[in-house]
Amino acid sequence: MKQNIKSLALSLLIGGALILGTGEFANAQKNRNRERQQENTQKEKDEQKQRREERQTQQEQRQQDRRAQQQQQQNQQKQRDEQARLAQEQRQRQQQQQQIQNQNRRQVQEQQQEIQNQQRRRDQEQKQQQQQQIQNQNRRQVQEQQREIQNQQRRREQEQQQQVWQQQRQQENRERQQKDQQSVWQQQRQQQNRERQQSDQKQVWQRQQEQLARQQKIYEQRRLEQYNQQWRQQQQLERQRQRQLEQQRRQYQLRYQQRYYERLRQDQLRLQRWQAYNNLRYNYRYNRNNNYYYTSQYGAQMLRQAAQSGYEEGFYAGQADRDDGWGYGYNGHFGYQDATYGYDGYYVDLDDYRYYFREGFRRGYEDGYYNRYRYGNYNNGRYNLLGNILSTILSFTLDN
Numbered sequence: 187m188k189q190n191i192k193s194l195a196l197s198l199l200i201g202g203a204l205i206l207g208t209g210e211f212a213n214a215q216k217n218r219n220r221e222r223q224q225e226n227t228q229k230e231k232d233e234q235k236q237r238r239e240e241r242q243t244q245q246e247q248r249q250q251d252r253r254a255q256q257q258q259q260q261n262q263q264k265q266r267d268e269q270a271r272l273a274q275e276q277r278q279r280q281q282q283q284q285q286i287q288n289q290n291r292r293q294v295q296e297q298q299q300e301i302q303n304q305q306r307r308r309d310q311e312q313k314q315q316q317q318q319q320i321q322n323q324n325r326r327q328v329q330e331q332q333r334e335i336q337n338q339q340r341r342r343e344q345e346q347q348q349q350v351w352q353q354q355r356q357q358e359n360r361e362r363q364q365k366d367q368q369s370v371w372q373q374q375r376q377q378q379n380r381e382r383q384q385s386d387q388k389q390v391w392q393r394q395q396e397q398l399a400r401q402q403k404i405y406e407q408r409r410l411e412q413y414n415q416q417w418r419q420q421q422q423l424e425r426q427r428q429r430q431l432e433q434q435r436r437q438y439q440l441r442y443q444q445r446y447y448e449r450l451r452q453d454q455l456r457l458q459r460w461q462a463y464n465n466l467r468y469n470y471r472y473n474r475n476n477n478y479y480y481t482s483q484y485g486a487q488m489l490r491q492a493a494q495s496g497y498e499e500g501f502y503a504g505q506a507d508r509d510d511g512w513g514y515g516y517n518g519h520f521g522y523q524d525a526t527y528g529y530d531g532y533y534v535d536l537d538d539y540r541y542y543f544r545e546g547f548r549r550g551y552e553d554g555y556y557n558r559y560r561y562g563n564y565n566n567g568r569y570n571l572l573g574n575i576l577s578t579i580l581s582f583t584l585d586n
Contacts, residue, residue, distance in 0.1 A: 295569035438506035443520050447528055471583045484535035486582050489542050493579050495528040497562050498569040502552025508555050516551035545579045
């Protein structure tokens, strides 16, 4: 029983193995078939693709052949066109050469014709010149004969005129001698009259000079008295101004005022040794406030110096106010109110001197206060007015 069971189990196992083996074989056979089919399909596709490529290659080859044939036809057409063009150019060159040859022949003919015409004209001109020369010779001979006749007539007239002129000169010489004698007598009488007039004028001039000298001494004495009076007033004013500046603590302005007062004191010492020039000519004319005045050369020099001194003192005064930090104002300064520095008491009035001193002071103060050189400059240690500014302040006209 057991053996039958084992045999049956073994049979079952063998049968199952056979069944499994047969199934796997069948599956493998199916896979091989599918692979062969795929390979066949791929081969067909490859063959179709190859046939398509061959057909495409054949078409491209045919197209290239057609293009090559068309290019060859075009080249042949171009060669024919080029040959035709060259033939046309050859014909044109031949025509141009023919035209040039024709032109050259015409030019040669024209030149020959022109040479012949010129030769004929030269022959005609030579004939005309010969005829003209003959006419000119005849004309010159006639003219020379006429000139000779005229010259003979002119010489006779000149001889007659010279005789008349000689007679006239003789008459004029006689009249001139008489006039010279009369002129000598008149000059002698005029000389005597001039000497008497000069003598009289000299006496009058001497009297006028003596009178002017007396008047000048009177004016100088008055000017000195006026200046001394002004000096005494300024001494009092200087002390008052000094106290005021000390109270205001304006050190720079106080130092400037002391310097200015010291220069006034030196002016007083200088005036004690001063000698004025007499016998001056008052022929320098100037205008002040629409009025004309006359002065001498020394007076003109003093008025110019007044403006220059005023500018320099004004510059120092303005500089001192600026250093003190004080407000702008020139008319309250001691130098501007005094305006006598440099005055010598002669040649010009004190009022005139002070007027031009203040004109320079005002401009110098402005330059010094604002630290600029609008009206003047600094040269050789001095502050001086510019020449054109001085001319606007004061100008002279010399009357001879």
